Structure formats: C-alpha cells, structure tokens
Amino acid sequence: MYRRLRNSFIAGLVLLAPLGVTLFVLDFLRSKIGSRVTAMIPANILPPEIRRLPIVDFGLDMAAVVIVVLAITLLGLFSNYFLGKVLIIGTERVIDRVPFVNTVYRTVKQIVETFSKQQKAVFQKVVLTEYPRKGVYVLGFVTSVAKGEVQDKTGAEVINVFVPTTPNPTSGFLLMVPKDEIIELNMTVADGMKLIVSGGAVIPNHTQRPPQIAAEPVTISNPRAADIPPASGDAG
Incomplete structure (x- = not known):
C-alpha cells in the first residue's frame, strides 16, 4: 500500500511538473520584471486608491511582462537585418574584452546555440x-x-x-x-x-x-x- 501511494505521488508530480514550471516562470517574470516596470509608471496616471487595488497592481505587472516580451521579440526580428547584425557583432566585441564576463557569455552562448538550432x-x-x-x-x-x-x-x-x-x-x-x-x-x-x-x-x-x-x-x-x-x- 505504501509503495502504491508513493508511486502515485511521484506520477502526480510528473504530471504537475510542466504546469508548475510554467507558473513559476510566469510568476518570476511578473515579480522580477513586471513589478519593476510598473514602478516606473508615474503616480499621477492612476488615482492612489485605484493603484493600490490588488487586481490593478497584478494587471499592470502582467501588462509590463507582455511589453517586455514584445520588446524581446522585436529585438529578435531586428537582429535578422543588416543593421541589427552589425550592432550585435559590435556588442559582442565589447563583451569579449571584459575579463570573466566574456568567458560566461561565450559559454552560455554556446549552450543556447547547441540546443536551439534544431x-x-x-x-x-x-x-x-x-x-x-x-x-x-x-x-x-x-x-x-x-x-x-x-x-x-x-x-x-x-x-x-x-x-x-x-x-x-x-x-x-x-x-x-x-x-x-x-x-x-x-x-x-x-x-x-x-x-x-x-x-x-x-x-x-x-x-x-x-x-x-x-x-x-x-x-x-x-x-x-x-x-x-x-x-x-x-x-x-
């Protein structure tokens, strides 16, 4: 009985793992990116009593996440054009001249390229x-x-x-x-x-x-x- 319960618990974890990771990533983006972008919004745009509502604060954070995701997408599109490639190459040359940072950057870049170019x-x-x-x-x-x-x-x-x-x-x-x-x-x-x-x-x-x-x-x-x-x- 104990073994069956243990196996059932592990099977449940396997089923919930993708959902849990997805929720974790969304919450990370909301708290680390969305909240910081929201804090940059001038206070006079929304009345304080409305701004303090939890649903409004959550909505602003998620809107900020969407804006950041769109900005990253536009950066990816921009990198396909000549001017974008020139700027990226120039940025990488600057990073290559910074000790320690260049090692971390090249390592991460190699890993990402290996697993992304299917x-x-x-x-x-x-x-x-x-x-x-x-x-x-x-x-x-x-x-x-x-x-x-x-x-x-x-x-x-x-x-x-x-x-x-x-x-x-x-x-x-x-x-x-x-x-x-x-x-x-x-x-x-x-x-x-x-x-x-x-x-x-x-x-x-x-x-x-x-x-x-x-x-x-x-x-x-x-x-x-x-x-x-x-x-x-x-x-x-």
Missing part, C-alpha cells in the same frame, strides 16, 4: 552504450562520427555520443565510443529527451515510433541490436 540536427540518433562498466547502460545521443586526431589515435571507427544528466539535460559529458559497442534505438530524439528529463518515468512506446531523419545520417550497425525491431522504412 534544424542542424545536433542530436542525430538515440543510442545505448555500456557505461561506466559492462552490463550497465546509459542513454545517449549521437552527434557525429569522430574525425581527425581522435580517429587516427584510436585506430577504430569512433562515434561521438553526448550523454545528458538527469533531470537537467543541458549538462552532460561526451563519450567517444567504438561503433561496434553502440546499440541504436528506434525512439526519436524528443522521446529520448523525455525519458532522461523524467528520470525514466516517461517511457516511449517503441512499437509506434517513426524512423529518425538526420541531416547527416550516421550508420551504426551492431549485432546486439538485432532484437530491437527496426522502424518502418529504416534502411539499416
């Missing part, structure tokens, strides 16, 4: 590999085939596999695994990410997954993966 198919396939010892498996994402010095020194065909941490997939580590030690899965990258973020609680149905399409396909063959049913239309 059209480049950074993660190509979902795979399993034995780590940190034989008989223990980790879920990872193929990013590319190792080239250059790594391939020359190892003398084997090595695959770059990114293994995210749970439940924060923005951090992780890189494994360079021989191709014959990788088991390819049929689940999509999105389903693999859900499995990692949920700590294994959200398990995709492998019998209904379409084949993955990568910008630069990486062919992985492994005799141990023979018991995994191939996705429909999968060539390998």
Whole structure:
C-alpha cells in the first residue's frame, strides 16, 4: 500500500511538473520584471486608491511582462537585418574584452546555440552504450562520427555520443565510443529527451515510433541490436 501511494505521488508530480514550471516562470517574470516596470509608471496616471487595488497592481505587472516580451521579440526580428547584425557583432566585441564576463557569455552562448538550432540536427540518433562498466547502460545521443586526431589515435571507427544528466539535460559529458559497442534505438530524439528529463518515468512506446531523419545520417550497425525491431522504412 505504501509503495502504491508513493508511486502515485511521484506520477502526480510528473504530471504537475510542466504546469508548475510554467507558473513559476510566469510568476518570476511578473515579480522580477513586471513589478519593476510598473514602478516606473508615474503616480499621477492612476488615482492612489485605484493603484493600490490588488487586481490593478497584478494587471499592470502582467501588462509590463507582455511589453517586455514584445520588446524581446522585436529585438529578435531586428537582429535578422543588416543593421541589427552589425550592432550585435559590435556588442559582442565589447563583451569579449571584459575579463570573466566574456568567458560566461561565450559559454552560455554556446549552450543556447547547441540546443536551439534544431534544424542542424545536433542530436542525430538515440543510442545505448555500456557505461561506466559492462552490463550497465546509459542513454545517449549521437552527434557525429569522430574525425581527425581522435580517429587516427584510436585506430577504430569512433562515434561521438553526448550523454545528458538527469533531470537537467543541458549538462552532460561526451563519450567517444567504438561503433561496434553502440546499440541504436528506434525512439526519436524528443522521446529520448523525455525519458532522461523524467528520470525514466516517461517511457516511449517503441512499437509506434517513426524512423529518425538526420541531416547527416550516421550508420551504426551492431549485432546486439538485432532484437530491437527496426522502424518502418529504416534502411539499416
């Protein structure tokens, strides 16, 4: 009985987590951005007795959040034009000259670009590999085939596999695994990410997954993966 209640509680947390995070972000924007922008509104615009009403104060904060979001959106649109690109490049050059700040800025920029440019198919396939010892498996994402010095020194065909941490997939580590030690899965990258973020609680149905399409396909063959049913239309 205790185990069933515990499992039900964990399942409820998994269901409420997306809503809770969304509400947390909205409340953070309202309190940290909206309230500060609202404080800049001159006091003579609204009578004090109306301004002190909770519903009015909340409405002003949310309106300020909307204005800030629109301003960020306009900044993104402006960055697509020549003048916007020139200003952004100039700003980055100034930041690069500031010690410590330039390191933090470049690191955050690399992380954001890695996880935002989905059209480049950074993660190509979902795979399993034995780590940190034989008989223990980790879920990872193929990013590319190792080239250059790594391939020359190892003398084997090595695959770059990114293994995210749970439940924060923005951090992780890189494994360079021989191709014959990788088991390819049929689940999509999105389903693999859900499995990692949920700590294994959200398990995709492998019998209904379409084949993955990568910008630069990486062919992985492994005799141990023979018991995994191939996705429909999968060539390998």
